Amino acid sequence: GDVGHDAKNLLTPLVLAAQLLQLELNELFSELPPSGASKAQASHERCNEVIALLRDTTTRLQNRMKEIADCVQGVTVPPEFTRGRIADVVNYVFKTLDTLAEEKGITLRTEGLESLPAILADENRLFNAFYNLVNNAIPEVPAGGSITIRGHAKPDAGVVVIEVADTGRGMPPHVRSHLFTSRVISRKPGGTGLGTKIIKDVVDAHGGQITVDSEEGQGTTFRILLPLCPPRCAVPTDESLSGKA
Numbered sequence: 001g002d003v004g005h006d007a008k009n010l011l012t013p014l015v016l017a018a019q020l021l022q023l024e025l026n027e028l029f030s031e032l033p034p035s036g037a038s039k040a041q042a043s044h045e046r047c048n049e050v051i052a053l054l055r056d057t058t059t060r061l062q063n064r065m066k067e068i069a070d071c072v073q074g075v076t077v078p079p080e081f082t083r084g085r086i087a088d089v090v091n092y093v094f095k096t097l098d099t100l101a102e103e104k105g106i107t108l109r110t111e112g113l114e115s116l117p118a119i120l121a122d123e124n125r126l127f128n129a130f131y132n133l134v135n136n137a138i139p140e141v142p143a144g145g146s147i148t149i150r151g152h153a154k155p156d157a158g159v160v161v162i163e164v165a166d167t168g169r170g171m172p173p174h175v176r177s178h179l180f181t182s183r184v185i186s187r188k189p190g191g192t193g194l195g196t197k198i199i200k201d202v203v204d205a206h207g208g209q210i211t212v213d214s215e216e217g218q219g220t221t222f223r224i225l226l227p228l229c230p231p232r233c234a235v236p237t238d239e240s241l242s243g244k245a
Contacts, residue, residue, distance in 0.1 A: 011058050018055040022048070037171035057096060063124045065133075068198070079205045081230060084160060087113035089123060090149050093130045096140065105143030108134070111150035116160050119228050121206060129202040133164045133222055137197070140168030140220070158228050159208075165221040171214040179212055207231045 009182065030042045070077055101108050130149070137147050145167040150222045153160050171179075180200040199222075203210045207230040214220035 010216055011062050014058045015055055016052050018058070018136070022051050022055075041095070051096070054061065056092075058113075060096075060124070064128055076150050079125060079230075081120040081122055082120050083120055084123060085113075085118050086116050086126070086151060086160065086226075087122075089121075089126050090130055093127060093134055095135055096131065100135075101138055101147070104138060104141070105145075106138060107146040109146055109148040110146060113151045113162075116151050116153055116230060119160060119226060120230055121226065122202075125202040125205060128200045129224075130164070132196070132199050137164070137166040137168060140170075141166050142168070159225045160228065162224045162226065163221055164221065164224075167219045170211075170216040171216050172216055176212065176214050180210070203231060205230075 013175045025044070025047050032040055062229060090110055090113055094110070106193060134147055136148075141147060147164070147166045149162065149164050151160055179196055200210060203224055203226070206226050208224060208226040209223045210222060212220065212222050
């Protein structure tokens with residue numbers, strides 16, 4: 001069957017439940033007396049944040065399952081470009097994976113992303129690419145280690161450079177040499193290696209480039225070059241990357 005379609009059907013009730021919960025809470029808080037409402041303001045805001053995270057994460061999971069299904073089936077879907085900022089995408093990836101990283105004693109960091117210029121990109125695909133890079137790195141990094149996403153612009157070349165660097169165990173040559181190919185080797189139990197292929201497909205869809213530097217015992221750094229405006233890009237909207245589901 002269609003995995004992406006099945007995932008959407010199974011997760012849609014969660015999206016609807018989050019929307020219903022939002023309405024119920026808004027009504028409940030609106031009925032509080034002024035004295036009680038002021039005291040409950042922080043709780044109301046926190047509830048809204050949690051509901052938004054539930055709703056957005058569920059939607060992203062639907063999109064991710066569809067992308068995995070498309071990858072397995074060899075389906076190519078045209079990207080949808082909007083103007084936005086890399087920092088917003090990375091911050092959301094970190095928000096999604098922060099609990100897992102914290103449980104393992106790993107620090108997630110960013111450097112220089114806020115100063116990057118806006119680019120045209122498919123937000124959903126960029127999210128999946130950075131999610132895969134960070135999620136793949138977490139099991140490789142020992143407690144006390146870190147994963148850093150840093151960036152800088154090359155205005156003359158019309159690109160931004162993003163590096164995802166970890167202090168993990170690094171890759172042996174036979175794994176590194178097969179990255180981004182159909183022979184990619186997963187080091188995680190039960191892993192398929194599709195995550196790395198999805199990353200490469202995302203970068204290719206943006207007209208970018210990706211390389212990796214890794215030595216055993218010295219960590220791994222993925223380096224991604226993304227054009228400010230991808231070739232043959234669709235007419236952009238003013239919607240920011242972080243605002244697109």
